[in-house]
Amino acid sequence: MKYDAIFIGYGQGAHSLSLKLAGEGWKVTMVEKDANNYDGSCINIGCIPTKVLEHDAQEGRSYADAVERRNQVVENEHITLYTGPASFVDNHRITVETSDETVELTAERIFISTGSEPVFPPIDGLKDTQNVHTSTTLQKQKQLPATLGIIGGGNIGLEFASIYATYGSKVTVFESGEAFVEKEEPEVAEEVKKALEEKSISIFVGTNGETVIAETDSGNQYSFDALLVVTGRKPHTSSLKLMAASRSTIICERRLTGFMPSAMSKARNNLPILQKKTLRLFTTMSQEMARKHWRSGKTCLMPSSLTLPLRGSV
Known part of the structure; x- marks a missing residue:
């Protein structure tokens, strides 16, 4: 099947740009491998559902009721698209493994909008241990853990803490860095720590481990009903078979074109990237394609957020 443009990944930015191009007469299709992730992470597993849990906690709702309401909020109506993992055949062709068949799609331009996935630290047995969670799986658990350990003291880890x-969980946070919330100003870090300590959250900085048992530098060991691992994220591109397009990774230049002339890509780097920035990147792509209102694709300063009850930073 031949198209003018293929979007791999159905996030907010890709959806917005695909509608714009379709409105201009382009023949467009979208590919999303996870039927539960239409419209992207923010809607389904990120900003929106976690804020539902946060709001309901402040309102005094039970954890079980909050999880049920969270699941209702993220339900959405599907649109027509290809559902299944995509992989490259060459610079202009991909295959999609749907539940019924393997489909080959061809396009002059291919947009990669696959987002990111969690990174697990190199701790023996961590991935295979029961009750070890990512931020996605933990928020779907219907039973509140009495004790919760969190490996990673970044924005996501502290919000979940x-x-x-x-x-009502007894929460302990382990951060391997030498400073608490080291990317924030010291005054902000102090306020964040104060807010967490007011909730009796234990925080250990400069901790590292090689086994699934959390052990501090002082030799103390801890066990938990659930363990949340939030030690970073990486581009979600491992299944794309990028070598078929003559590259092993995506490298974007200032014009946001990727490793091949036919592809334009958006993948997370090591900076915070908000939904607004994703939409802006695709707006920039659209303008460049039309050669109107040129705007550099170079990463610029954007606000990042650290969300805690009654406290926040940008």
Whole structure:
């Protein structure tokens, strides 16, 4: 099947640009491998559902009721698209493994909008241990853990620490860095620490481990009903078979074109990237394609957020 443009990944930015191009007469299709992730992470597993849990905690709702309401909020109506993992055949062709068949799609331009996936630290047995969670799987659990350990003291880890402590979990945070919230100003870091300590959240900085048992530098060991691992994210591109397009990774230049002339890509780098920035990147792509209102694709300063009850930073 031949198209003018193929979008791999159905996030907010890709959806917006695909509608714009279709409105201009382009023949467009979208490919999303996860039927539960239409419209992207923010709607389904990120900003929106976690804020539902946070709001309901402040309102005094039970954890079980909050999880049920969270699941209702993220339900959406599907649109017509190809559902299944995509992989490259060459610079202009991909295959999609749907539940019924393997489909080959061809396009002059291919947009990669696959987002990111969690990174697990190199701790023996971590991935295979029961009750070890990512931020996606933990928020779907119907039973509140009495004790929750969190490996990673970044934005996601601290937000979950605050939410689950509000529901009544005894929360302990382990951060391998030498400073607490080291990317924030010291005054902000102090306020964040104060907010968490008010909820009786234990925080250990400069901790590392090689086994699934959390052990601090002082030799103390801890066990938990659930363990949340939030130690970073990486581009979700491992299944795309990029070598078929003559590259092993995506490298974008200032014009946001990727490793091949036919592809334009958006993948997360090591900076915070908000939904607004994703939409802006695709707006920039659209303008460049039309050769109107040129705007550099170079990463610029954008606000990042750290969300805790009654406290926040940008």
